[in-house]
Amino acid sequence: MNLLIDMGNTRLKWAVTTAGLIMAGPPLPNNRIDRDELIQLWKGIYRPRRIAISCVSANRLLELVQTVARGLWLDVDIILVKSQSQAFGIINAYQQPERLGVDRWLSLIATWHKYRSPACIVDCGTAITVDLIDANGRHQGGLISPGLTLMKASLGQGTEALPFSETKHAFALANYTEAAIYSGTLASAIGLIEHVLTKYPVTMRLILTGGDAELIAGHLEVASIVEPDLVLQGLLCVLEGHT
Missing domain, CATH: 3.30.420.40 (ATPase, nucleotide binding domain)
Incomplete structure (x- = not known):
């Protein structure tokens, strides 16, 4: 299983994937993103093999998401996607x-x-x-x-x-x-x-x-x-x- 995270300008969207299928979870408005809210979102899912993140929102929110993810799943592989040529x-x-x-x-x-x-x-x-x-x-x-x-x-x-x-x-x-x-x-x-x-x-x-x-x-x-x-x-x- 993988965890996909889309951090937009106004809300965070996320989904887990198995066998190529995307199962989206409830989105979270950016003004509600904090440690406790993120833990509530993800504490019930199985440990992901990898986490892929797209982020156009504030760096502090990205840092928080990565910190919470590593707190929930120690040493999880996090891929921060960047645009390429x-x-x-x-x-x-x-x-x-x-x-x-x-x-x-x-x-x-x-x-x-x-x-x-x-x-x-x-x-x-x-x-x-x-x-x-x-x-x-x-x-x-x-x-x-x-x-x-x-x-x-x-x-x-x-x-x-x-x-x-x-x-x-x-x-x-x-x-x-x-x-x-x-x-x-x-x-x-x-x-x-x-x-x-x-x-x-x-x-x-x-x-x-x-x-x-x-x-x-x-x-x-x-x-x-x-x-x-x-x-x-x-x-x-x-x-x-x-x-």
Whole structure:
């Protein structure tokens, strides 16, 4: 058994794997991560053979996770995955390959391993990231935009009269402010994705992941595939040495 840990900007996701199957556990918001919470999450699982970690959150949280893991399972093998220039069938487009977010790198790996075709991969999380790969597994580069919650929060922080709200509303022209913000931010995300697909018209799969993936997918004019655990899938590919 292996333990996979995806430490994102707002929450920690994790899963155990046996025979190539991923069994996800309950996610933990970053603002709740402490020693006791992590022990509660993992004290009941069998000792993992290896632990693979993807981390884009604070270094102090990463250090805490590693400390707790070694406290629970002495001398466990911990693999902290980093972005590379080329590995697992993917060629990284970044001039400084290590600067590509490891979550994006793992999503590329997972998508290529599963589909082996041109793809547009969109992570709809705290940030919205868009990455393209071609038919040869060559990363074409990407885009980064604020995610839906971050867009709403920035309006609330940067203005006097625009309130922050996480309430869902009808996606339409609105006649009150909260609904206008909801639809405006959602339209921004949809427009970004559809603009990329229009600008790069090569036939490709559209893969969505992240917390807002289902919401955004439901309003796109193009077909998409939602893969909620794409980073965890990428971690499994790294552990299994898929090429």
